[in-house]
Amino acid sequence: MRELKLLYLYPDMLELYGDYGNIQVLKYRLEKRNINLIIDRYSIGDKKPDFTSYDIVFAGGGADNEQSILSKDLIKFKDDIKEAIKNGVFFLLICGAYQLFGKYYKGVEGNIIPGLGIFDYYTEAIKDRSKRCIGNIVLEVNLNGDKYEVIGFENHGGQTYNVKNCFGKVLVGNGNKFEDKEEGYFINNVIATYLHGPLLSKNPKLTDYIIEYCLKRKYEEEIKLEPLDDTFEEKCREELFKVLEIKKEIR
Amino acid sequence: MYNILIITIAKILNFFAKILGKILKKDNGNLLGKIIKKISPNILTKFKINCPVIAVTATNGKTTTNNAIKYMIEKNGKKVVSNTEGNNMETGIITTLLKNCTITGKIKADFITLEVDESYVPVVFKKIPLDSLVVLNFFRDQLDRNGEVETLILKINEFLKTYSGNLILNNDDPNVVRLGKANKNNKNVYYFSVDKYKYATKNQTEAGEGKFCPFDDTKLEYEYYQYSHIGKFKCPKCGYGDEELFIKIENVDLENMSFEENGEMFFTKANNIYTIYNFAAVISIAKLYNLNAIDALKDFKLNNGRSEEIDINGVKTIINLAKNPTGANVSLRMLNEDKEEKELLFVLNDNPADGLDVSWIYDINFETVNVKRIITSGKRAYDMAIRIKTSFFDKDNIEAYLSIEEAVKSLYSSDVKKYVIANYTALQPTRKALLEYKKETKKE
Incomplete structure (x- = not known):
């Protein structure tokens, strides 16, 4: 039986917005195709993980306090993570994790939480605490040449600047900054984004893109994924498009 | 003297609000306070x-x-x-x-x-x-x-x-x-x-x-x-x-x-x-x-959708409010501790009072849920169905209906015990649909 190995970073600290659901969705879509998903967890105090031995690395969003505690820990692995990305390991980074892979996060009081600095972008919190980018968000994403609408929910005060390759164009919502046209960061094997929802739950094609990428890389052959019954996902998307488009007209 | 005036106004308003409320069948629990606070911001003192x-x-x-x-x-x-x-x-x-x-x-x-x-x-x-x-x-x-x-x-x-x-x-x-x-x-x-x-x-x-x-x-x-x-x-x-x-x-x-x-x-x-x-x-x-x-x-028992028990044509039904992951998990805990055969209806809305973000449903433990069939409803019925499906609950035993009336009708197509969980704005419409279903089916 084929299998993929996933590393789940800081599951006890980066778990605020149900982001674990992304792993749940990956596992579901893999196991329905008879592919096993092995999930290893790493948190502060555990043995150093061998990043390159994994097919996917996942990290989610957390509370501010916890994010500053773990940033010190994460930085110890900077070189290993760089190496893994170069090797083609897939990284799925949501919200807080997205920010942590950039240069730094500057808090409301001007305090700086250093990031891994693997990517060139950086994030600064908006001075006014009550102002956050909150709401349903729809992106247009390019997956191997196919346009696909990605639906999620954004909830962030941080404004991310200097993003070279965005994850998607914003159709509804804010994005990296207030009223931005772009959201997230995307290269071949890295998706870093603010989207909760969880991201993969409403976007089966995106999930399959990640699965295909990982299988192709691991087994070095063309992969044709068996289609699944996505009736609930399709109806869910249809309904949200309907609701959000109506709201767009009112604006 | 000023206070007496404000309170008099409030009492008169309340009298009319009661009548108006009865006509509109609307709750006036906050309205009076809202109006009076506008006139006298420090009324509480x-x-x-x-x-x-x-x-x-x-x-x-x-x-x-x-x-x-x-x-x-x-x-x-x-x-x-x-x-x-x-x-x-x-x-x-x-x-x-x-x-x-x-x-x-x-x-x-x-x-x-x-x-x-x-x-x-x-x-x-x-x-x-x-x-x-x-x-x-x-x-x-x-x-x-x-x-x-x-x-x-x-x-x-x-x-x-x-x-x-x-x-x-x-x-x-x-x-x-x-x-x-x-x-x-x-x-x-x-x-x-x-x-x-x-x-x-x-x-x-x-x-x-x-x-x-x-x-x-x-x-x-x-x-x-x-x-x-x-x-x-x-x-x-x-x-x-x-x-x-x-x-x-x-x-x-x-x-x-x-x-x-x-x-x-x-x-x-x-x-x-x-x-x-x-x-x-x-x-x-x-x-x-x-x-x-x-x-x-x-x-002591609070019959307002807090572990409320009703009987619908001989089928025992337990309604519970769940506004957040813990609320939902304790409701499922109660359901799992009950060894009788049962089915579940979960109603999820995303109105402003509920919070617009439904990501939290992935913090609900459906992995261990011990029921035969789950029906979902509310504005986010499909999100809920996806959540339950990806917990490896058999998708053929999940039904999703945007309409609460349809959901309730399907729920009572069998006569095993029912658990109903609804989030904040979904609770009262769900109770209403259940009670109306009870009334309708009694006539037949």
Whole structure:
């Protein structure tokens, strides 16, 4: 039986917005195709993980306090993570994790939480605490040449600047900054984004893109994924498009 | 003189609002307060209160606990004014007091008991005197509306720094116990606890907060978890969590719905662990004011979608409100502890009052849910169906309907026991649809 190995970073600290659901969705879509998903967890105090031995690395969003505690820990692995990305390991980074892979996060009081600095972008919190980018968000994403609408929910005060390759164009919502046209960061094997929802739950094609990428890389052959019954996902998307488009007209 | 005028206006408005409310079939729990607050922003300071004010705040369990405290005090023959309908923000509390005061603003009661929204505790009690504050728990709740739990806790902590009245705290929630340290000079801090129950676990099985000691960031150690992050915890570094108990509930028996406190047996209508915590708070209040709680807790039941039981053409149906992951998980816990065959209806809306973000449903433990069929409904019926499907619950046994009427109709196509869980704005429409279905099918 084929299998993929996933590393789940800081599951006890980066778990605020149900982001674990992304792993749940990956596992579901893999196991329905008879592919096993092995999930290893790493948190502060555990043995150093061998990043390159994994097919996917996942990290989610957390509370501010916890994010500053773990940033010190994460930085110890900077070189290993760089190496893994170069090797083609897939990284799925949501919200807080997205920010942590950039240069730094500057808090409301001007305090700086250093990031891994693997990517060139950086994030600064908006001075006014009550102002956050909150709401349903729809992106247009390019997956191997196919346009696909990605639906999620954004909830962030941080404004991310200097993003070279965005994850998607914003159709509804804010994005990296207030009223931005772009959201997230995307290269071949890295998706870093603010989207909760969880991201993969409403976007089966995106999930399959990640699965295909990982299988192709691991087994070095063309992969044709068996289609699944996505009736609930399709109806869910249809309904949200309907609701959000109506709201767009009112604006 | 000005006060009398304002209150007179309020009384007249209330009279018309009652009639209007009856015509429109709308609840006027906040409206009166809203209008009067516009005219007189400091109206709360104008009331003449000569009796103890008892307040309850928490993420979950405010309405149940406040109602139980009121019921208990009334059983002791006292008169109580209370916001029993759950209008727990400033305007709701203004409305309650306006409806129950004399023309000069005097509240004629032996006690006032209030449930207060977490973020409104500092606002309301800057303006009216507070004798006792009960804090039950803090869980993650509608993050897009409320923000992180930590922000709320800090707000209340700030208020407590200068508060020296009774403070009744849940000793099994690390987010709550820390509030007892806010004012070192307050000698009136009382902790209550519930001893390990049958389904407590060694590891945390449900989403929760409070993983680190608030004083030195050390990871807290738990002897056991009752539910979510509620349990017996201790900081290995500074010993945080080792408080002297005022009330300790022991020998919780959910099958026989009984427990013991200080050698006395209590029999209740509660078959779930989280309500036992609410009752521990009620018993704390009873002890502080020399009242008897045994008789009241024997028959207290809140029939408003809080473990409410109804019979629909011979099919037992249990309705439960769940606004956040912990609320949903404790409802599923109750369902799993019930060994009868059953089916589940889960209704999920994403209206502003619910929070627009439905990501939290992935913090609900469907992996262990023990039912034959699940029906989903509400504006986010399909999100819910996807959530349940990806927990590997057989997709052929999941049905999703945007319309609650259709969902209810399908639910009663079989006659096994039903559990119904609905989030905030979904609860009343769901109850209504159930009761209407009952009425319709009875005629046939």
